[in-house]
Amino acid sequence: MEASKELVQDVFLSLYRQQSRLPENTVLENYLFIATRNRIYNYHRQQLLQLRKEALLRENYMPASGNGPDKLELKELETKLRRKIQQLPDQCRTVFLLSREEQLSNKEVAERLHISVNTVEQHMRKALRILRASFNDELSMMLIITVIAMM
8 A cells, every 4th residue: 555655656756857848748647547557567576576586585595404694694794785885975875775775767866866877877887896895705795686675
């Protein structure tokens, strides 16, 4: 229920931001229907991707024998990741969080921040390069991907 309210609010916010760029002959009802439908599809696609990532992590890195990292280790890695994200340069961190936390596309991030899509891509590459340098082994990288996806 809460997600549906947020999706609809997002559609209206997008309409408000783009109203000056819409063609004059735009039928508002059609625009709202299509925009809402697309937001719903994107939301469900993201939820499915999240479930797949979590399943992959459980299958590959959380063996039943208990040899995998315990909750304390995972919490420490998550804390370290959040600290590293906060240390990113301001614009880089903003782009990274909009992309990963709010799961916006590069185009949507660019529109929200009034920068080019190319600039968004450069900030993302820089953020991921910095985070990769902070975490060396494969398990940490999988945790970074999973934790980012869960934010």
